[in-house]
Amino acid sequence: xxxxxxxxxxxxxxxxxxxxxxxxxxxxxxxxxxxxxxxxxxxxxxxxxxxxxxxxxxxxxxxxxxxxxxxxxxxxxxxxxxxxxxxxxxxxxxxxxxxxxxxxxxxxxxxxxxxxxxxxxxxxxxxxxxxxxxxxxxxxxxxxxxxxxxxxxxxxxxxxxxxxxxxxxxxxxxxxxxxxxxxxxxxxxxxxxxxxxxxxxxxxxxxxxxxxxxxxxxxxxxxxxxxxxxxxxxxxxxxxxxxxxxxxxxxxxxxxxxxxxxxxxxxxxxxxxxxxxxxxxxxxxxxxxxxxxxxxxxxxxxxxxxxxxxxxxxxxxxxxxxxxxxxxxxxxxxxxxxxxxxxxxxxxxxxxxxxxxxxxxxxxxxxxxxxxxxxxxxxxxxxxxxxxxxxxxxxxxxxxxxxxxxxxxxxxxxxxxxxxxxxxxxxxxxxxxxxxxxxxxxxxxxxxxxxxxxxxxxxxxxxxxxxxxxxxxxxxxxxxxxxxxxxxxxxxxxxxxxxxxxxxxxxxxxxxxxxxxxxxxxxxxxxxxxxxxxxxxxxxxxxxxxxxxxxxxxxxxxxxxxxxxxxxxxxxxxxxxxxxxxxxxxxxxxxxxxxxxxxxxxxxxxxxxxxxxxxxxxxxxxxxxxxxxxxxxxxxxxxxxxxxxxxxxxxxxxxxxxxxxxxxxxxxxxxxxxxxxxxxxxxxxxxxxxxxxxxxxxxxxxxxxxxxxxxxxxxxxxxxxxxxxxxxxxxxxxxxxxxxxxxxxxxxxxxxxxxxxxxxxxxxxxxxxxxxxxxxxxxxxxxxxxxxxxxxxxxxx
Numbered sequence: 167x168x169x170x171x172x173x174x175x176x177x178x179x180x181x182x183x184x185x186x187x188x189x190x191x192x193x194x195x196x197x198x199x200x201x202x203x204x205x206x207x208x209x210x211x212x213x214x215x216x217x218x219x220x221x222x223x224x225x226x227x228x229x230x231x232x233x234x235x236x237x238x239x240x241x242x243x244x245x246x247x248x249x250x251x252x253x254x255x256x257x258x259x260x261x262x263x264x265x266x267x268x269x270x271x272x273x274x275x276x277x278x279x280x281x282x283x284x285x286x287x288x289x290x291x292x293x294x295x296x297x298x299x300x301x302x303x304x305x306x307x308x309x310x311x312x313x314x315x316x317x318x319x320x321x322x323x324x325x326x327x328x329x330x331x332x333x334x335x336x337x338x339x340x341x342x343x344x345x346x347x348x349x350x351x352x353x354x355x356x357x358x359x360x361x362x363x364x365x366x367x368x369x370x371x372x373x374x375x376x377x378x379x380x381x382x383x384x385x386x387x388x389x390x391x392x393x394x395x396x397x398x399x400x401x402x403x404x405x406x407x408x409x410x411x412x413x414x415x416x417x418x419x420x421x422x423x424x425x426x427x428x429x430x431x432x433x434x435x436x437x438x439x440x441x442x443x444x445x446x447x448x449x450x451x452x453x454x455x456x457x458x459x460x461x462x463x464x465x466x467x468x469x470x471x472x473x474x475x476x477x478x479x480x481x482x483x484x485x486x487x488x489x490x491x492x493x494x495x496x497x498x499x500x501x502x503x504x505x506x507x508x509x510x511x512x513x514x515x516x517x518x519x520x521x522x523x524x525x526x527x528x529x530x531x532x533x534x535x536x537x538x539x540x541x542x543x544x545x546x547x548x549x550x551x552x553x554x555x556x557x558x559x560x561x562x563x564x565x566x567x568x569x570x571x572x573x574x575x576x577x578x579x580x581x582x583x584x585x586x587x588x589x590x591x592x593x594x595x596x597x598x599x600x601x602x603x604x605x606x607x608x609x610x611x612x613x614x615x616x617x618x619x620x621x622x623x624x625x626x627x628x629x630x631x632x633x634x635x636x637x638x639x640x641x642x643x644x645x646x647x648x649x650x651x652x653x654x655x656x657x658x659x660x661x662x663x664x665x666x667x668x669x670x671x672x673x674x675x676x677x678x679x680x681x682x683x684x685x686x687x688x689x690x691x692x693x694x695x696x697x698x699x700x701x702x703x704x705x706x707x708x709x710x711x712x713x714x715x716x717x718x719x720x721x722x723x724x725x726x727x728x729x730x731x732x733x734x735x736x737x738x739x740x741x742x743x744x745x746x747x748x749x750x751x752x753x754x755x756x757x758x759x760x761x762x763x764x765x766x767x768x769x770x771x772x773x774x775x776x777x778x779x780x781x782x783x784x785x786x787x788x789x790x791x792x793x794x795x796x797x798x799x800x801x802x803x804x805x806x807x808x809x810x811x812x813x814x815x816x817x818x819x820x821x822x823x824x825x826x827x828x829x830x831x832x833x834x835x836x837x838x839x840x841x842x843x844x845x846x847x848x849x850x851x852x853x854x855x856x857x858x859x860x861x862x863x864x865x866x867x868x869x870x871x872x873x874x875x876x877x878x879x880x881x882x883x884x885x886x887x888x889x890x891x892x893x894x895x896x897x898x899x900x901x902x903x904x905x906x907x908x909x910x911x912x913x914x915x916x917x918x919x920x921x922x923x924x925x926x927x928x929x930x931x932x933x934x935x936x937x938x939x940x941x942x943x944x945x946x947x948x949x950x951x952x953x954x955x956x957x958x959x960x961x962x963x
Contacts, residue, residue, distance in 0.1 A: 199318055831868055
């Protein structure tokens, strides 16, 4: 026997003795309560149990025989230890009940008990229901069971007080009072529970109608008592069914469950789910029919809404232009929409049930396991997935997937993807085109920039940035007219409204301008020639030209070209002068000879012939020098490199000059110290000859000219030609290497030079990759220096 004798057990025994329940006779009210409990909870067995000091007392038992139980069942013991309802939905799943819940010789799988708690807080027993099936109490049933448990305590308290007030003399009054309390109790219970409770007589008339029914129907009890339910509550279309259901109940077809509709007082339909059974009289005949119901209107509406939502979702998924699928945590596809399967050339049933890994190309499989791990750890993932198409192509899917948890089901992944294969390929082509365009822009020597309709720079190539003196980031996004085109060549303001570049957008024509200037960052300007063309956005739908979106400008710095034009003009003028002078002298001399004026003057005739010969030689030298200079400058004079001894070159140059020196009073010396150079010996000999000849012209009689050479480093050697003539002014040291430039303009006539010798020397040295320059001190002479490589270019450090 497991009677509880702890402190709580002592309080329980004291309370039971206070209520005098051990020797009390059976109370019909308790039977009604247990019966009502069974009805509300839809259970076959209900008991009111009070544990005594040595046994369990059953004050009421619905569905089994009353009696005393020596051993208190564990489920009841746990109930009286709690202050709330104790419920066992399935005893076979609870290790506390290996053989089920044993009670009165039977085994049950479901149990629910509400403790009987006195006002002082003592738990004296429980109101319990048993069922052989597996189930749970609804909220309304739990509320009703708890309310009935309170009514049991109220009944016990009432009985105890009545006994205390009048044990003998007013027994009959006590019974009548108890009956009144019982009726009030039943009414209170019916009005307290949230479930709908309707009691019918055997004819089908309403005899009880609780407050919940009044709330749902909109009718009060007095207006319906004694009436049939189908008179007001049942819609006409359901009346035959309602009558058949009641006839089945009244003839013994109970308990039963069914649904019907109620037409409320305000004309709305409510759907009610009923559970009905019969209340029998002592003779076992149907006395009343009691129905408990739940208003399921909102539930049905919610279910309908859910079905509609599911249908819309299904339509949305199937109508989506993306891939919508679900897969488990191992990557096995659970579902996929039609478009998703077709995007890889398959049918839905060909991919559902298969792993996504089977559709991924071999080279992309390394990313699949990290994807599964990431979505399990973080609950979501997004990125790029590669899938094999049946035609052999690889489709690129941009996806965003999320892990879904549904109670009672295994988690799964919901995925949505868009096929971006064509876009990726187009972007690849666009990137190639952009790289090509950028390469073209970067390699073009002309400046190129683009502006939007507001004149702000959108693109600029390196050549343009370099010419303008800005870094690209300093000019992008700026209004270019304000930076480089704000003033005319004379410095006057150039209004943006007059700017021909901006007006190309309005006129939609291409313009070419060659007489304007652009301004650099440092405030200087340079002449430009530019072409401006509007950017027209084509209308893709019609193929016609659309709106203008900007201007593209290509410009060239014409400073060098204008300088070359000036040099050409000067060159032509100089050549014309240099040719005209000897030709004039030659024509005059020949004219005198041809006219016979000098026939009797042989000395004068010889003099005229010498003048003609000298001017002829000068013309030949001039033409030869011009031809040499142009051949070297145009690259037509091919160099024949070889390893040369500078000693040999200086020796040959000296010998040639000494043989042609008409003065014979200049001493030429040389010292090369074993220097060797990589050069064309004929061209270097020509350079040395020009420099030595130039030094002889400006050296006084009896002076010397020193030739020398030395290594500057392992890759370069320097050769010097030094004279002791009048010297060269500092401001002329660079100018003398230009064409037709002399230290003194009269030197051409006095010395017989063409003014091209030093220019030829510079071209030859530069063609070898060297440098040439002059140093001088006035009155002390001048030294001409030039450098040459000592080995081939591919072997230089």
